[in-house]
Amino acid sequence: MSSLCVYHVSSPALPNKVLTHLEDIASTLAEHGVTFDRWQAETPLARDASHEEVISAYRTQIDKLMTEHGHGLMDVLTVKRDHPQKAELRAELLEEHHYDNDVVRFFAAGLGLFSLHIGDFVYAVQCERNDLISIPAGTRHWFDMGEHPHLVMIRLARDAQGRAPKFNSESIAGQFPRLDD
Template sequence: MSSLSVYHESSPDLPDKVLSHAEDIAATLAAVGVRFERWQARAPVAAGAGQEEVIAAYRHEIDKLMSERGYVTVDVISLAADHPQKAELRAKFLDEHRHGEDEVRFFVAGRGLFVLHIEDYVYAVLCEKNDLISVPAGTRHWFDMGEQPNFVAIRLFSNPEGWVARFTGDDIASRFPRLED
């Protein structure tokens, strides 16, 4: 189940609120400029489906978002617990960073934890199957796929180079809960 835990940055052990209804999550995140939606495939997506099949199943929603926001590139990332570089890949995203463009992810399967650091608050968003999150450009955040990653996500970019991070050097991510497997 998708969830949102909101913490004051000085209290990583005690969230101020925990939400599990998609409408409440979306409204709370919208108040800080973050888009959160639930999408449904227009065609079934079989386990092990390739990038083209996954994108085709969500083509209508992808095209709408690309048109609205000017994204120019779409791809699919898939990571399973048996990936030989899972620890290195996880570590790459665990430190607080920013991007010069929106970070848009739609979870086709599995789950991941996006943690956003906005002003004095930390928003831990557990995204699961059918969740779309769009983190605005410049927002400090980190992502945890867990020690045993298992997800398929559609990614949209306005930069054809794809994922480009600027790390903040702040160790805040190490003080907050990680994704439990």
């Protein structure tokens, strides 16, 4: 189930607010320029769908978003339990970072936890299948795919330069709950 837990940076063990309804999550995040939405596939997807089949199932929504926001790059990231570099990928993304481009991610399968560090608060957004999140450029955040990941995620970006993460020298990421907690 998609959810949003809002923590004050001084109390990482106890959320101030927990939301589970799409409209509540979307409106709370929208106050900070973050888009949260849910898409439905135009065609059913098999568990072992290829990247091309994943893109095809969401083509109309992807094209609309790419046109509206000027995204020129798209790819599909698949990380499953047997991924040979899952531990390294997870460790890198668990460090607080930001991008020069908006971060646009759509979950075609599986789940993950985006934690956004905005001012004195952390907004932990658990995304699952059919969830879209768009995080404005420059927003400090980290991502957890869990110890035993399962996700298929469509990633959009404006250009290749803006896709490189910029890690922050001070990070509070390790203080907050992870996906498996």
